[in-house]
Every structure is written in C-alpha cells, then in structure tokens.
Amino acid sequence: MSSPAPVLAAGAVCWREAADGRVEIVLVHRPRHRDVSLPKGKVDPGETLPQTAVREIAEETGLSIALGVPLGDVRYRLPGGRRKVVHYWAAEVEPMAIANSTFAANDEIEELRWVTLDVARAELSYPHDVEIVDRFAALHAAGDARSFALIALRHGKALPPGDWDGPDSTRPLMQRGLTQAAGIAAGIAAFRPARLVSSPAERCLRTIAPTARLTGLDVVEEPRISQDDWRPEGRRVAKVVRTRLARGVTAVLCSHGPVLPQIVQAVAAATDPIPGGSRRRALERAASLSVGEYAVLHVSAAHPDAGILAIEVHSPSE
Numbered sequence: 001m002s003s004p005a006p007v008l009a010a011g012a013v014c015w016r017e018a019a020d021g022r023v024e025i026v027l028v029h030r031p032r033h034r035d036v037s038l039p040k041g042k043v044d045p046g047e048t049l050p051q052t053a054v055r056e057i058a059e060e061t062g063l064s065i066a067l068g069v070p071l072g073d074v075r076y077r078l079p080g081g082r083r084k085v086v087h088y089w090a091a092e093v094e095p096m097a098i099a100n101s102t103f104a105a106n107d108e109i110e111e112l113r114w115v116t117l118d119v120a121r122a123e124l125s126y127p128h129d130v131e132i133v134d135r136f137a138a139l140h141a142a143g144d145a146r147s148f149a150l151i152a153l154r155h156g157k158a159l160p161p162g163d164w165d166g167p168d169s170t171r172p173l174m175q176r177g178l179t180q181a182a183g184i185a186a187g188i189a190a191f192r193p194a195r196l197v198s199s200p201a202e203r204c205l206r207t208i209a210p211t212a213r214l215t216g217l218d219v220v221e222e223p224r225i226s227q228d229d230w231r232p233e234g235r236r237v238a239k240v241v242r243t244r245l246a247r248g249v250t251a252v253l254c255s256h257g258p259v260l261p262q263i264v265q266a267v268a269a270a271t272d273p274i275p276g277g278s279r280r281r282a283l284e285r286a287a288s289l290s291v292g293e294y295a296v297l298h299v300s301a302a303h304p305d306a307g308i309l310a311i312e313v314h315s316p317s318e
Contacts, residue, residue, distance in 0.1 A: 006075075006083035010053035011040025012091040013071060013136045015145065016098070022116055023135065023140055026093075027123060028060055035125035038132060039109075040086050046317045048183070050190035051089050057091065061112055062103030065091040066192030066250075067275060068147050069298045069310050071135045074128035088132050090145055142297040144300040144309055149191055150244055152263045152286065153254040156180035156316070158203040169201045169228055177207065180292030183316035185210035188252060191296060192280040193217065195244070195251035199226040199259070207292070208254040225263065227256040234262035241266035248301060252294075260295075261287035267297050271308050282311040292316040 014026040028039050041056030043049065050067055057065050068090040075085050081196045103112050115123065117137050121130050139145050156177030164171045173181065196212055198204045200221040212219050223229050224236040241263055244251045253263055264287040286295035293316070299311040 004082055006085045007078065008052075009040050009084065009086040010043065010049045011038050011086060012053050012067065012089045013038060013058050013132060014057060014061065014065060014091050014093050014138075015136065016093050016095075016114070021076070021142040023137075023145075024114040024116055024121055025136070026061055026063070027113050027120055028109045029113075029117055030108065031110045032108065033292045036123050037125060038088065038129050040088070040117065046183070048187035048314055048317050050089075050188075050314065051186040052185075053087070053089055053091075054190040060109050062101035063093055064097045064100070065093060067091055067190050068145070069139060070312050071132050071139075071141045074132060076128060085129075090136050090139060090147075092146060100126060104281060139309075143302045144306075146301040147298050147309055148248055148301055149193075149250045149296050150193065150241065150263075150267055151188060151193060151250065151252040151294055152260050152289070153184070153188070153252055153293055153294050154257060154260055155199075155201070155206065155207040155254060156202040156287040156290075156292040169226070171201070171203055173203050173206045177203065178290065180316040181207045184292060184294060184314070185214045187314050187317075188294060189214045191250055192247040193252050195247070196220065196254070197222045197225070197240070197244070197251060198254040199223070199256060201226055201256070203230075203255045204256070208252065211252065222253075224260050225253055225255040227258060230256070230258050230262075234266065237262040237267040238269070242270055242316075244301065245270055245304060248304065257289075260289055264295065264297070267299075268308065271299055271305055279308065279311070283308075285313055286311050289313065290315070 018024050039060040043052045071088040073087045078084050120133050157174050160169050196217045196219045198208045198219050224240050296312045
C-alpha cells in the first residue's frame with residue numbers, strides 16, 4: 001500500500017528593517033499548539049503554493065505581502081506519522097502594510113511579535129523553523145534579501161493548429177487553457193508584478209487576462225516575444241529581457257514554447273553567464289515549461305548582475 005500524500009503548507013519569513021538598522025521578523029504564538037513559529041498554513045483545495053503563502057500570512061498576521069526569494073522547505077512527521085512539507089519565501093513587509101494590518105488576537109494566533117533574528121532563534125519552538133531563519137539571515141547578510149523577479153509564463157492549452165483555419169496568432173485557448181489561466185492568476189499575483197507583458201497572440205493574451213484582472217494591471221503587447229517574430233539567434237528577445245532587468249521590478253512575460261528558452265537564457269546571460277550544475281538543471285526546467293506553467297527567476301535588487309538568486313516553477317491548479 002502506498003503512503004498517503006504529504007500535507008502541503010506554505011508560509012514566509014516576513015521581515016523589515018527597524019529604525020536602528022536591525023532586521024526584525026514576525027513570530028506568532030499559537031495557543032492551541034503551545035508553540036512559537038513562523039506564520040504558515042495548509043494549502044486549500046485548488047490553491048497553488050505561492051497563493052497559499054500570501055493568503056495564510058494575511059489570515060494569521062493581517063499583513064499584505066509580496067513573495068520574494070524562496071527559502072526552501074522543511075519536512076517532518078505529524079502525529080500519526082503522515083508527512084508534512086512546508087514551503088517558505090522571504091517577504092519584506094512595507095511600512096504601509098504594517099500600519100494597515102488587521103491582526104487581532106484570536107484562538108489560533110494569540111500574539112504576533114516583531115523580533116530580531118537572534119531573538120527569533122532563541123524563541124522558535126522548532127529547529128526546522130530556525131533553519132529557515134538561518135537561510136534568510138544568510139540571504140540578508142549577502143545583501144540579497146531585496147529582490148525582483150522575471151516571471152516567464154507559457155500560454156495555456158490552445159486549439160491545435162490543424163483545427164484552426166485562421167492565422168496562427170488568432171488561435172484561441174481551449175476550455176482547459178482557460179481553466180489553466182484562471183488557476184495560475186493568484187499564484188502569479190503572489191509575487192506582486194508591476195508589469196504584465198505578453199505576445200500579441202490571442203492564446204497569450206487570454207492566458208494573462210485573469211492575472212491582469214486580479215492585479216489591476218494593463219497588459220503590454222510585445223511582438224518581439226511572439227512566435228511569429230521568433231528568430232533562432234534570439235537577439236530581439238534578449239533586448240526585451242535586458243530592458244525588463246534594467247527596470248528592476250517584477251514583470252511577467254507571457255510567451256510561447258519556442259520563445260521561452262530564449263527568455264530564460266537571456267536572463268541567465270545577463271545575470272549568470274556560466275551557471276553551475278544545479279543552476280543549469282533549474283534553467284533547463286524553466287526553459288521547458290508545459291502549457292500553463294510559469295517560472296519565477298529571482299534577481300537581487302542590489303546585485304542584479306551577480307547571478308540568479310533562485311528559480312522556481314509552478315503549474316496551474318486544475
């Protein structure tokens with residue numbers, strides 16, 4: 001008999017820089033568990049992990065956050081033996097979000113505290129939470145806690161070319177593609193993009209439309225990342241990527257299977273021209289997205305030419 005699937009959860013190291021320059025993070029006291037932990041919670045049906053992290057932080061702390069660099073996961077056994085996997089991200093909390101926090105003590109979270117990293121290490125109830133704090137501390141010590149991302153998004157499942165009589169650029173999404181587009185919107189929004197850029201092809205515009213509605217952002221059509229404009233040398237795509245990197249804000253580039261490897265390679269060439277083995281495999285995965293998937297390539301705001309900080313790939317909730 002196969003073992004049951006692990007319980008999936010997501011959370012964040014919510015951090016700020018205090019007036020004296022010290023870094024502080026949020027801890028929560030849970031009276032039912034009689035512990036002090038990092039804020040997190042279980043994935044709800046139909047959610048993706050980034051979506052869960054943002055929702056759980058809002059529910060447990062009243063803070064509105066944007067996800068930054070992923071800090072990995074922790075794995076442990078629940079009472080009864082079932083496995084649990086918790087994924088974490090770094091998330092800088094803006095002063096306005098703190099001022100607008102809706103947190104009030106309740107049966108689940110009795111107290112929320114901002115503490116220094118050393119205090120957090122001493123007060124956290126579980127060694128695996130301390131491990132996550134240590135990962136964040138290393139990121140901050142390197143000057144890379146503040147980051148932005150380029151999100152490479154492949155359009156959802158489209159009508160096959162043989163079933164469409166019109167120009168390829170007008171080929172629509174199938175119902176599955178529309179479902180995929182709806183399923184990725186909240187996950188992409190969790191990284192709080194400032195710009196949405198898309199191939200003018202109908203299947204790309206339809207894929208990014210739910211994200212545009214959720215974020216309130218307009219979609220900028222960019223022919224240079226369309227399949228019709230694809231060229232094997234990729235210079236036009238690289239120029240688009242360099243422009244987005246120079247802006248230093250999180251942006252989504254919605255494109256096609258043949259173009260996405262050029263987008264990913266352009267980010268690598270501009271930030272990390274000779275990636276190591278594990279990074280090379282992650283880049284290959286990001287460049288080979290299935291329909292409806294997206295890759296998040298995190299770049300340091302302070303050191304944008306010092307290499308990609310992290311790469312994560314997410315699939316739609318269908």
